[in-house]
Amino acid sequence: MTDVLWFSDLGLSDLDQVGGKNASLGEMVRNLASAGVKVPDGFATTVDAYRRFLAESGLDSRIEDILEGLDSGDVAALTLAGKQIRDLIRSTPFAPGFEEQIRAAYHRLTGKHGGDVSWAVRSSATAEDLPDASFAGQQETFLNIRGVDNVLFAIKDVFASLYNDRAIAYRVHHGFIHSEVALSAGVQRMVRSDVGASGVMFTMDTETGFTDAVFITSSYGLGEAVVQGAVNPDEFYVHKPALAAGRPAVLKRGLGEKAVQMIYTESEEFGKTVDFVPVQPDQRRRFSLTDEEVEQLARHALAIEAHYGRPMDIEWGKDGVDGELYILQARPETVESRKASGTISRYTLTEHSAVLAEGRAIGQRIGAGQVRVLTSIDQMASFQTGDVLVANMTDPDWEPIMKKAAAIVTDRGGRTCHAAIIARELGIPAVVGTGNASRVLADGAPVTVSCAEGEAGFVYEGLLDYTLQETSLDTMPPAPVKIMMNVGTPEQAFSFAKLPNHGVGLARLEFIINRQIGIHPNALLAVAGEIERPDSLSDYTIRQIREKTAAYDGPRDYYVKRLAEGISTIAAAFAPEPVIIRLSDFKSNEYANLVGGPAFEPSEENPMIGYRGASRYLSESFRKAFELECEALKYVRNEMGLTNIKIMVPFVRTLDEARGVTELLAANGLSRGENGLEIVMMCELPANALLADEFLEYFDGFSIGSNDLTQLTLGLDRDSALVAEGFDERNPAVTRLLEMAIAACRAKGRYVGICGQGPSDHPDFAEWLLEQGISSISLNPDAVTETWLRLARTSTRSSNRSAV
Numbered sequence: 100m101t102d103v104l105w106f107s108d109l110g111l112s113d114l115d116q117v118g119g120k121n122a123s124l125g126e127m128v129r130n131l132a133s134a135g136v137k138v139p140d141g142f143a144t145t146v147d148a149y150r151r152f153l154a155e156s157g158l159d160s161r162i163e164d165i166l167e168g169l170d171s172g173d174v175a176a177l178t179l180a181g182k183q184i185r186d187l188i189r190s191t192p193f194a195p196g197f198e199e200q201i202r203a204a205y206h207r208l209t210g211k212h213g214g215d216v217s218w219a220v221r222s223s224a225t226a227e228d229l230p231d232a233s234f235a236g237q238q239e240t241f242l243n244i245r246g247v248d249n250v251l252f253a254i255k256d257v258f259a260s261l262y263n264d265r266a267i268a269y270r271v272h273h274g275f276i277h278s279e280v281a282l283s284a285g286v287q288r289m290v291r292s293d294v295g296a297s298g299v300m301f302t303m304d305t306e307t308g309f310t311d312a313v314f315i316t317s318s319y320g321l322g323e324a325v326v327q328g329a330v331n332p333d334e335f336y337v338h339k340p341a342l343a344a345g346r347p348a349v350l351k352r353g354l355g356e357k358a359v360q361m362i363y364t365e366s367e368e369f370g371k372t373v374d375f376v377p378v379q380p381d382q383r384r385r386f387s388l389t390d391e392e393v394e395q396l397a398r399h400a401l402a403i404e405a406h407y408g409r410p411m412d413i414e415w416g417k418d419g420v421d422g423e424l425y426i427l428q429a430r431p432e433t434v435e436s437r438k439a440s441g442t443i444s445r446y447t448l449t450e451h452s453a454v455l456a457e458g459r460a461i462g463q464r465i466g467a468g469q470v471r472v473l474t475s476i477d478q479m480a481s482f483q484t485g486d487v488l489v490a491n492m493t494d495p496d497w498e499p500i501m502k503k504a505a506a507i508v509t510d511r512g513g514r515t516c517h518a519a520i521i522a523r524e525l526g527i528p529a530v531v532g533t534g535n536a537s538r539v540l541a542d543g544a545p546v547t548v549s550c551a552e553g554e555a556g557f558v559y560e561g562l563l564d565y566t567l568q569e570t571s572l573d574t575m576p577p578a579p580v581k582i583m584m585n586v587g588t589p590e591q592a593f594s595f596a597k598l599p600n601h602g603v604g605l606a607r608l609e610f611i612i613n614r615q616i617g618i619h620p621n622a623l624l625a626v627a628g629e630i631e632r633p634d635s636l637s638d639y640t641i642r643q644i645r646e647k648t649a650a651y652d653g654p655r656d657y658y659v660k661r662l663a664e665g666i667s668t669i670a671a672a673f674a675p676e677p678v679i680i681r682l683s684d685f686k687s688n689e690y691a692n693l694v695g696g697p698a699f700e701p702s703e704e705n706p707m708i709g710y711r712g713a714s715r716y717l718s719e720s721f722r723k724a725f726e727l728e729c730e731a732l733k734y735v736r737n738e739m740g741l742t743n744i745k746i747m748v749p750f751v752r753t754l755d756e757a758r759g760v761t762e763l764l765a766a767n768g769l770s771r772g773e774n775g776l777e778i779v780m781m782c783e784l785p786a787n788a789l790l791a792d793e794f795l796e797y798f799d800g801f802s803i804g805s806n807d808l809t810q811l812t813l814g815l816d817r818d819s820a821l822v823a824e825g826f827d828e829r830n831p832a833v834t835r836l837l838e839m840a841i842a843a844c845r846a847k848g849r850y851v852g853i854c855g856q857g858p859s860d861h862p863d864f865a866e867w868l869l870e871q872g873i874s875s876i877s878l879n880p881d882a883v884t885e886t887w888l889r890l891a892r893t894s895t896r897s898s899n900r901s902a903v
Contacts, residue, residue: 102148103200106141106287117143118223118283123429127403134402137425141218141287142204146225148197149258149282156191162262163278171271174479174499177264184262189255198251205247205286212288217243217363217372220253221285221428222260238266238282242321243289243363243372252369254284265495272502290427293362293373295419296387297322298332299515300396301432302404302411305523306463306514309593310410311671312350313337313397316515317387319378320360322414322427328492328512328519329375331356331459331532333387337397338671338739346740348397349390350671351589351664354650355513356532357383384649392417395424403429434523443570443597446551447881453560455540456508458533460549460556461519463594465565466506466528467547470540487548489540493518501525506548508536508558530556553590570884575599576891580868581875583679584883585854588614589665592672595880599887602676603669604802604877605747605854608683608728611665613693616658618644620724622695623654630723636698643694655727662731663739670741679779679802679852679877681747682728686711707816712750713760722763729767737768742775747802749781754790757797771799779850783807788836791843798849801840802877805855809833828857829864841871850874859886866893 109117109125117125121143128138153159165180193201209216222238239260241253260266261282270277290297298317303310318325318332325332334353341348359375366372388396396415403426404411410432416425446465471486473479479500482488488504490497492511501507501521507529509518514531522529528550530536540546540558547563550556583604586592589611612620625632626644648657670678686706690696699720703709710718716725735741746769751757761771761778771778780787780794783804787794791801805828806817812833815822827833844851852875858865859882868876869890878886 100147100196101200102145102197103142103204104145105204106138106143106285109143115225116145116147116283117285118146118225118281119430120221120223120428121283121285122223124285124287126406127426127429131402131406134399134406136399136402137423139288139290139425139427141208141285143223143286144197144201144254144284146281146283152191152193152197152258155194158187158191159278161187166267166277169267171268171499177268177499181262181264181267185259188259188262193251193255201251201254201286202247205250208286208288217245217289218250219285219287219289219427220244220250220257221287222257223283223285224261225279225281225283238263240323241369241372242323242361243293244369245367245372249367249369250286254286257284258282263495265498268499287427290416290425291418291420292416293321293360293419295417295422296320297414297416297427298325300400300413300415301515302400302413303432304336304593305432305434305519306461307593307597309596309672311339311674312593313339313342313400314514315388315393315396315400316355316513317393318355318357318360319382319387320362321373322416323373324359324361324375325513325515326414326517327494328509328516328531329361330359330513331511332513332515333357334513335388335393336668337393338667339397339401340674341671341739341741342394342397342401344740347390347734347738348394349664350668352386352650352660354384354386356534357387381649384646386650388417392424399424399426407431443572445568445570445881446549447566447568448547448549448551448559449564449566451559452547452563454557455546455560456530456533456536456558458508458530458536458556459512459514459519460552460554461507461514461522461529461531462527462550464526464528465547465549465551466504467545467562468505470542470544470546472537472540472542474537487546489536491537492516493521501527506530508533508540508548510534510537528556530558533558553588555590568884570598572599575884575887578887579890579893580873581852582883582887582890583677583852583854583875583877585877585879586669589668590614591880592669596672598880598883600673600676600883601875602743603673603678604852604875606666606669606678606680608662608666608681609685609689611662612683612685613689615665616661617694618647618654618658619690619693619696619699620658620727621699621721622693623648623658624723624727625695625698627654629655633698636695640695640698647694658727659731659734662728663734666731666744667735667739667741670735670744674741674743677743677745678741679745679747680732681749681781681802682716682725684712684749708811712752713748713756714750714752716763717756717759725763726767729764729769733768736776737774745777745779745799747779747781748798749804750783750807751780751794752784752786754793754797757794761797777850782840783811785812785836788840791840792847795843795847795849800850800874801844801852803837803840803851803853803855805833805837805853805857808836808855809857812836828855829861829867834867837868838871841868841873844874845872852877856882862889862893865890869893 106125106128114122220241300315315335316332324330333355336350338348414428468487472489482500484503489508509531512531547559581601585605624630651657687700688706691700777799779800780798782801817826854877
């Protein structure tokens with residue numbers, strides 16, 4: 100009777116014999132080697148061997164007796180029952196024939212790979228890694244196991260881990276009968292990621308369900324550190340269509356803290372074979388993978404996804420000895436891919452308070468309750484339903500109380516750590532990797548945990564009010580005009596793209612510069628030696644800049660790549676719909692707030708009508724900085740292939756500026772019509788509307804900035820409470836200018852849209868714009884569905900009146 104099967108002989112059809120994990124490993128070994136996917140080889144014990152082990156020893160009936168009537172919500176009782184069962188399994192010897200087969204398989208492997216190789220002994224349950232239940236981390240994995248006796252110990256512990264407290268509770272929660280779930284142990288050659296890197300990747304965005312990107316996490320050392328949440332890893336997004344086209348495809352790079360790494364120890368003693376050590380500071384400031392490695396991993400991910408025909412959750416390792424990238428596990432993604440696509444839920448805070456902690460947002464939800472800081476699983480009995488769980492990190496032993504939590508907050512971990520995975524599965528918000536939550540949040544204090552504001556998650560003081568808006572996409576009527584969106588930050592682009600839309604009418608480069616770069620471009624150029632360094636640029640500021648840009652190939656590369664990351668993320672999220680990127684429109688006082696900014700910015704009495712827009716780009720003091728923007732835009736359009744990007748030029752005062760800025764763009768490789776490029780002008784000055792025909796000689800259309808146009812037409816400061824009441828886009832002087840701009844564009848067959856707040860604030864103004872023949876209305880995301888529905892109703896009523 101065969102109790103051991105080789106990965107190379109297994110496939111998905113063998114799940115009932117070797118469990119989900121081992122069946123999947125065999126499937127990849129047999130079918131994906133030709134696609135370049137490397138999976139370390141090994142063998143699996145069979146489920147039949149496990150069942151016989153329990154039956155012949157009488158363990159099965161003893162386990163059933165212990166579990167009969169157990170309340171898995173009673174933490175103390177659960178802990179006692181789990182320990183009793185595990186002790187019974189560990190103390191029961193394997194049958195001689197079973198042990199002999201394991202020893203023979205082990206010696207065959209060591210004969211093939213040599214005596215210096217160590218092994219991972221992994222669990223593989225028959226109810227694990229399934230499309231509708233991941234059982235993530237429920238059973239144990241043992242790493243760097245050496246010697247056949249230690250492998251046997253590890254297999255015994257893997258069998259016992261089927262009755263970990265968390266595994267018992269998880270099966271109850273998901274409706275699995277204990278005796279119907281069986282276990283296989285996989286023995287797999289270790290990849291030397293202890294001296295390389297490792298992590299997890301998903302073939303979709305885990306927060307939004309966006310399917311055109313591969314999401315990769317990476318850190319130094321063994322991947323268990325990433326899975327456990329012991330480390331805040333690097334993060335990367337890769338654009339699938341660009342990768343398939345053979346183009347540069349990295350959309351986004353996020354530098355993680357990577358404070359520790361898991362490495363091998365010298366000990367062969369079972370349970371003492373791995374340990375955590377600090378990562379050297381210079382390594383922490385660098386990415387743990389190159390772009391080439393990130394893209395290669397993404398190619399493996401796409402091959403695996405294509406073979407399985409569904410979104411996948413994949414563990415990988417980079418061998419620091421041979422430099423190769425290996426796939427260690429692959430399982431179906433079980434949260435976002437199962438969500439119904441017909442309805443969008445959107446949580447919004449209606450008030451704010453002091454931010455007590457900040458980290459990575461998981462779940463796009465909001466939760467509130469009393470803080471319960473736990474430093475050990477021994478404290479679980481004190482946790483009450485509706486509390487906010489706060490801990491340094493979580494592992495599967497915490498799961499019996501995690502499902503009771505209103506929200507979860509951890510000091511450590513990234514978006515693929517245990518806390519993040521379980522929070523998504525349970526449908527509760529989590530903020531991970533805060534660094535200090537367990538120290539700064541007071542036990543018993545009321546807090547609100549918001550994961551509805553982008554990639555950053557916040558813990559606010561007190562219980563705050565929030566709203567939940569649910570939109571059924573199945574009932575959205577056709578819109579009478581193109582409804583586009585104003586997208587402020589790339590972090591929310593994947594989420595916003597799920598809303599009904601016809602693209603992005605306004606994406607502001609200055610928002611990307613402020614949030615993702617934070618350094619004045621001229622300061623970066625000065626540190627790079629490309630422009631003269633002013634005396635006022637201090638040594639301290641230069642050290643700041645060098646430290647912040649250390650992961651990139653110099654300050655210039657940092658600015659261009661970070662800008663390209665923001666641009667490409669928004670463009671990819673909404674492709675193939677058009678995305679209009681407005682060139683940077685910081686005013687001098689806003690540029691001065693960036694690191695190094697005061698050394699390069701003038702002090703102006705009225706920055707609103709000062710050194711900004713086209714005149715800034717054309718000035719000698721800013722031209723080299725502007726060239727960096729052009730370089731980023733050209734890279735995203737021409738190299739990454741995101742040609743849905745259009746360029747918008749703001750604050751063009753004169754026809755000379757119009758001519759000059761389009762010539763400057765062309766000199767930097769961004770010519771109108773080349774590779775389908777359209778350049779539009781922001782129509783926000785009375786001069787733009789009065790000379791609309793002349794300005795349109797240089798541009799492919801207008802995007803009306805109704806805020807500045809109203810302010811400059813009426814001569815009032817919209818930020819001044821003394822005169823703000825007079826601000827109204829419906830003022831006859833403003834609408835006269837709007838009529839002129841729209842008519843000029845329509846006469847020339849050019850694009851004309853509006854990206855101010857007026858259409859969502861004033862329904863009658865939106866209707867008036869429709870009557871004038873506006874091409875598109877671009878709105879803030881929170882106003883899109885309501886305005887869409889209102890305009891559709893208005894259009895229907897107008898059509899009915901016309902028919903009568």
